[in-house]
Structure formats: C-alpha cells, structure tokens
Amino acid sequence: xxxxxxxxxxxxxxxxxxxxxxxxxxxxxxxxxxxxxxxxxxxxxxxxxxxxxxxxxxxxxxxxxxxxxxxxxxxxxxxxxxxxxxxxxxxxxxxxxxxxxxxxxxxxxxxxxxxxxxxxxxxxxxxxxxxxxxxxxxxxxxxxxxxxxxxxxxxxxxxxxxxxxxxxxxxxxxxxxxxxxxxxxxxxxxxxxxxxxxxxxxxxxxxxxxxxxxxxxxxxxxxxxxxxxxxxxxxxxxxxxxxxxxxxxxxxxxxxxxxxxxxxxxxxxxxxxxxxxxxxxxxxxxxxxxxxxxxxxxxxxxxxxxxxxxxxxxxxxxxxxxxxxxxxxxxxxxxxxxxxxxxxxxxxxxxxxxxxxxxxxxxxxxxxxxxxxxxxxxxxxxxxxxxxxxxxxxxxxxxxxxxxxxxxxxxxxxxxxxxxxxxxxxxxxxxxxxxxxxxxxxxxxxxxxxxxxxxxxxxxxxxxxxxxxxxxxxxxxxxxxxxxxxxxxxxxxxxxxxxxxxxxxxxxxxxxxxxxxxxxxxxxxxxxxxxxxxxxxxxxxxxxxxxxxxxxxxxxxxxxxxxxxxxxxxxxxxxxxxxxxxxxxxxxxxxxxxxxxxxxxxxxxxxxxxxxxxxxxxxxxxxxxx
Amino acid sequence: xxxxxxxxxxxxxxxxxxxxxxxxxxxxxxxxxxxxxxxxxxxxxxxxxxxxxxxxxxxxxxxxxxxxxxxxxxxxxxxxxxxxxxxxxxxxxxxxxxxxxxxxxxxxxxxxxxxxxxxxxxxxxxxxxxxxxxxxxxxxxxxxxxxxxxxxxxxxxxxxxxxxxx
Numbered sequence: 001x002x003x004x005x006x007x008x009x010x011x012x013x014x015x016x017x018x019x020x021x022x023x024x025x026x027x028x029x030x031x032x033x034x035x036x037x038x039x040x041x042x043x044x045x046x047x048x049x050x051x052x053x054x055x056x057x058x059x060x061x062x063x064x065x066x067x068x069x070x071x072x073x074x075x076x077x078x079x080x081x082x083x084x085x086x087x088x089x090x091x092x093x094x095x096x097x098x099x100x101x102x103x104x105x106x107x108x109x110x111x112x113x114x115x116x117x118x119x120x121x122x123x124x125x126x127x128x129x130x131x132x133x134x135x136x137x138x139x140x141x142x143x144x145x146x147x148x149x150x151x152x153x154x155x156x157x158x159x160x161x162x163x164x165x166x167x168x169x170x171x172x173x174x175x176x177x178x179x180x181x182x183x184x185x186x187x188x189x190x191x192x193x194x195x196x197x198x199x200x201x202x203x204x205x206x207x208x209x210x211x212x213x214x215x216x217x218x219x220x221x222x223x224x225x226x227x228x229x230x231x232x233x234x235x236x237x238x239x240x241x242x243x244x245x246x247x248x249x250x251x252x253x254x255x256x257x258x259x260x261x262x263x264x265x266x267x268x269x270x271x272x273x274x275x276x277x278x279x280x281x282x283x284x285x286x287x288x289x290x291x292x293x294x295x296x297x298x299x300x301x302x303x304x305x306x307x308x309x310x311x312x313x314x315x316x317x318x319x320x321x322x323x324x325x326x327x328x329x330x331x332x333x334x335x336x337x338x339x340x341x342x343x344x345x346x347x348x349x350x351x352x353x354x355x356x357x358x359x360x361x362x363x364x365x366x367x368x369x370x371x372x373x374x375x376x377x378x379x380x381x382x383x384x385x386x387x388x389x390x391x392x393x394x395x396x397x398x399x400x401x402x403x404x405x406x407x408x409x410x411x412x413x414x415x416x417x418x419x420x421x422x423x424x425x426x427x428x429x430x431x432x433x434x435x436x437x438x439x440x441x442x443x444x445x446x447x448x449x450x451x452x453x454x455x456x457x458x459x460x461x462x463x464x465x466x467x468x469x470x471x472x473x474x475x476x477x478x479x480x481x482x483x484x485x486x487x488x489x490x491x492x493x494x495x496x497x498x499x500x501x502x503x504x505x506x507x508x509x510x511x512x513x514x515x516x517x518x519x520x521x522x523x524x525x526x527x528x529x530x531x532x533x534x535x536x537x538x539x540x541x542x543x544x545x546x547x548x549x550x551x552x553x554x555x556x557x558x559x560x561x562x563x564x565x566x567x568x569x570x571x572x573x574x575x576x577x578x579x580x581x582x583x584x585x586x587x588x589x590x591x592x593x594x595x596x597x598x599x600x601x602x603x604x605x606x607x608x609x610x611x612x613x614x615x616x617x618x619x620x621x622x623x624x625x626x
Numbered sequence: 627x628x629x630x631x632x633x634x635x636x637x638x639x640x641x642x643x644x645x646x647x648x649x650x651x652x653x654x655x656x657x658x659x660x661x662x663x664x665x666x667x668x669x670x671x672x673x674x675x676x677x678x679x680x681x682x683x684x685x686x687x688x689x690x691x692x693x694x695x696x697x698x699x700x701x702x703x704x705x706x707x708x709x710x711x712x713x714x715x716x717x718x719x720x721x722x723x724x725x726x727x728x729x730x731x732x733x734x735x736x737x738x739x740x741x742x743x744x745x746x747x748x749x750x751x752x753x754x755x756x757x758x759x760x761x762x763x764x765x766x767x768x769x770x771x772x773x774x775x776x777x778x779x780x781x782x783x784x785x786x787x788x789x790x791x792x
Contacts, residue, residue, distance in 0.1 A: 124657075129641045129644060133641060153633045153634070157633065160640050163640065167657045404696065405696020405756050416697075417696045542692075545753045547696065547697045551692075
C-alpha cells in the first residue's frame, strides 16, 4: 500500500466524521476562528510548559489527584513535596483531605489517557507528539481560514522537524509526574477555552475581529498565559466566569424563549461547577449574577425560575456530594476545614454563626448555622477589603501600579522582589482608564436614565456583571494584598480577563481594532520579534538577578501602559488625537505583556520543572539571562 | 494530484509512528536517556595537594541592584594561589563569612587534569536583599582552604570590610 492509497482511505474516514466534527466545533469553539485561537494558544502555552511544581500548594492538588485515581477522596499516600504537610490539605474527623476536587475529577480522564498511552508508548514522546499534532491541526485550520494551503504544508514540516529533533534529545519522566502532567494539561485547556469564550462573547456583541483581539490579547498578553501550564485554580475561575458572562449575553439575545432559558440555566450551572473548584469565589459570582440577572431578565415566571434553579442545583450536586463525604455538611467545602499543614485558605473559615439549641443539635440547624457564618465572614471580608481599598493608598498602589521591593512581601519570598502589580503584569489593562470618562460623559449628556436603560440591554447586563465581579474579587482579596507567591497578583486573575473585556468595550479600542488592525499587528510583531531580541541582548549583557529581571519587565510594562493610558484618555476626550497612534500604543503594551510571558516562562522561572519540549530545553540551557 | 497535499498526512504518520516506536511494542528502542550524569563523585577531595603564595583581596562590595528590585550583589574579587603539586581530585574552597548578618558562602574548585601553576579562584556572585542590610559596611572574613585525603587545611584567612554601595 503506497502512502497515497492510505492517504485516500484516511481522507474517506475523515469525511465520515464531518458532521460530528462540525457540531463539536460549533458548540465549543463557535467557528474556525475560535478553533484556531484554541489550537494556537495551546501550542503557545506548551512552548514554555515546564513539567513540575511551581508553587508548593500545587503539591496538595497533585497528591489529591494521585489518591482519587487510587480510589479514595482522603489523602492516604502523599508522594509530592512535603507530603501531607504541604499547604492546601485539611483535616476532617482525623482524616486528611485535599481541595479543588472539581479540578481533580476533571483531570482524572486525562490521567487515564496518559496511563493508557504509557502502556503503548513513552510518555515524554507522547507529549511531544501531541504538540506536533496540535501544530498540524492549527496550521490546517489557518490554511482553511485564509484559503492558503501552503500554511498547512509549512506547519507540517515544522512539526515533523521538531518531533524528529526531540527524539534525539528526550529525557525520561518518572510515572509520578503523570498526575502533575494531567493537571497541567487541563489547566492549559481551560485557559485556551477562556480565550475562546471571550472571543465568542465579543464576536456576538460586536464583530469577530474585536472578539479575536480580546481573546488573543487575554491569552498571550496577560498573566492568563503565565498561569496556563501552572496548575492553580485561577484558570478555572476565569473560564467559568466568562462562560457565565457569555451565557448571560446569549440568554438576552436568543432567538426563542426556549433557547433563552437554556442559556440562562447555563449561566448558573457554570457558577455551580465553579463551587466545586472554589466555593467562596463561586458564591461571589453567584451574588453578582443574581443581582444582575433577575432584575434585567425578560421574564421571571415560575417555569423559567424553576428550570434555571433546577439546573443550578443539579450543577451543585458534585460539590454537595464531595462535601458530604468529607465533612458531613453539604455546604462546608474542604477549604473551610481546619488546615493540616501550614495555615492558608480564603479567610472565610473563621466566621462565627449562631450556636446552641437548634443550631447545634439538628443536622439542618448545623447547616444553616454554617451557611450564616459563611455569609457573615464573606460580608466582613468584603467590608474590610473596601476599607483597605479606600483608605490604604500605599497598598492599592503596590497591588495595582508599582511593586518594586516591598519588605513584607519579599520577607516571605527569600528576599526576592518578584511579585508584580496588575498593570505591571498586563499593561494592556491601562486602557480601562477610559471607562470612567465614557461613563461620565454618558451621564452628563443623557442623564442617569440612559445608564439605567443601557443596563437593560444584553450588553449592559454583561457590563454590569463584569464590573460587579471585578469589584467584588478585588474587595475579597484586598485585605491580603500585596502578597508573596503571586508573581502576577493571581488572586485577581479574573480581573485580567474582565479588564480586557472592559478595554474591548471602549469605542476608541473598537475604532483602532476596526480600522488600524494592520498597523497594530505589524507593531506587535515588531515589538515581540525585534524588541524581544533587543531585550534579550540587553539582559544578556547586563546579567541581572532574578529580581532585577522581573522588575525590569515591570518598568517596561509601566512605560507602555503609560503610553496606552494617555492615548486612551486623549482619544476618549478629543477626536483630534490620531487613531493610528492608538494602534501603536495597544501593540506596544501587548508586546510588553507577551515578552514577560515568554521570558519568564523560558528563562526566569525555568526552575518550575523540566521543559516538555526537549528542543526548548536545549535552547534555554544555552541562553541564561537571570 | 498535487503531491504537496500528502505532506500533512506523511507528517502525522511520522509522528504517530515515532510515538509507537518509543513504546514497549518495539523493544530495544529507547529515545529517552538520562543525560549529563556526574560520575566519580566519590573521589572528590581525594589525594593530596601542596600550595603556596595564597593572596586574598582586601575588601568586597555589596552593589545595589537596578529597577527598584531591592537586591544587592555581593562582589568579591578573586583569590589567587600557586599550586605546587597535587594527586587525586583535591578541592580548593574560597569562602566569605559576614557574621553580623549570619551570611556565608563559598565556591569550590576541583582540581583534575590541570597543569600546575598559578590559579585564580572566583567567588561566585550572590545577591542579598534590602531587608537584610541596615548599615553602610560590614566586617567579613575571607578564607581559602584545601581539602584532600580527608584533611582540611586553611591556606589563608583575612578580615576585610564589605562596603555597601548604591
């Protein structure tokens, strides 16, 4: 059988699967652009995928997955890090448990796939092969989109080259790495999907180009990309939050009432699933969702509310079940239990509710008491956050604007100054300075009635949801920020996705993306490819320490953020400010964000593990900057 | 038919074949190897060594870092020593101790297949952070010692001043 005969057989089989593939694509990615964004960002994340543990509490999640795969919820064996003592383990009734069970169960199928693959092949080679197939699939999608078959040929040749090169350089992986790999793969998929959902949301609201700008920018120019292969819960928070926002929008624009209800149910179900990952954050999102959704919904008749509430409760079932099995209380997630190792958690565990009589003796009473204590704790936490936000300017600046050396933070980080602020990690977010101006002008020219009317529109509901969640997340974590082991203020991870949404909602941004996207793309490519080389050369000559390198990026980001912020302010106020300058400002800010992702992933934090792509390891071993 | 159309299929076939070959289905092929194994660690510090004319620098510097990173680089000039003769794999160690802040660091040089003569020993650069430092200068001790055949011999030692520069 010649290659071409086999080729035709494969093509025939491929043709039979067309319908199935089309419906999956439509359901998850929306269209070919969404699919290309998904595949491309996965390939990008895997470039700097380091197999290993970056932050110690990931040990607890890996340990949890290891035990769940073994058939028990509790932690019997703890092969990672400092064992059971790793931060993120909890005690109930003398038994030790992990946390983020939603993530752990979702990673289980991936772990089984890996174990299965390990039976017929070598895992490091399987992973490299996966990357190469993803590159080919990405190239195929791009070739179809642009109607340029050579893209596919080029992509295939690159993938084959990388694969053959990797065969000569690969190193073995211990079987113990597999749970970590499964978690990392899942996190990358969740992050890539976040970009896809953001694309679909803005594509539905405005047009596909703006959607692609937002989806791509969020993935390659904000810390979403930084944490893509580092298995922390924040990636899932962002994904579920964006799914809720998207479903909220679609429920307002659906063709039929039936479809509207289905999307509304999806909005709540996403929150329910988030509870399985991190209950406190889900509670926060739920509060905002109810406040935005109920008053602005087309109808709240008994049937609709029943269906939506049913879907929400159904999505909470895994969360309740896990909690009942662990603590006998369906609303008491592991995070609220006493810590086994070093203290950590969301600070909601300490709330005090009613006690005595009914609240202590009756199981239902205990549940209600716990629920009340959680609400009180959340309320006081948010209040405390509001106090810090309005009275402690130093901490606000150290969280959002300029980090530098902060003694309290560095003391917990071996004296390093490597925790950046929000704008230092994502200079594109400087664009949000345009939002207050837009709102103020709106109010001045049309009065508050216009704002109220806007909130009643589909886009207005999403705007309110985005603003509300961004604000509440900030309030929730403000009492603890600035904090060590954040690198990019990861507690405020949703703020980055919501911030990009906010920037994309600005008319001035839409003008730039619509009319000057070529200039923006060329400047971005130049700043990453040429500017990147200049930065690498400069750092190679000056030989910075890790803190210096990270703070160098902080200043670079602040510089580009200042340019962008000034342009947005100017353009929002006056039409005389040239729009093409905006393209340059956006591109430089995005370029600075991308450079930090690439250099931190490929060089500064290479101690996070062994590079999945052996070719990358060889290159990064040769070039050491910090 | 355009032969270029077959390229992606061939590429996919090569990747899948490579993945399968890496597994137990094809015995005797192993792409993954442990690289850069350090052999002969046991023999470190073995043999004996004779040195002469050791010189130590008369000071060191803590240079403030850039970009507001709050770091200070510890820069210690090289020490020099004449190696008269040696056998086995002896070690020369060059250390700095800043007792006031409980800091110590050393760099070692393993002698193997080296021509005898004058050696320049660097003390690898290190960083301290602002939180550890509150004075303009600190007293420190530099030590040069050899380790061979189970014996540790201090070749030279000197009290110096570490200047904090911004």
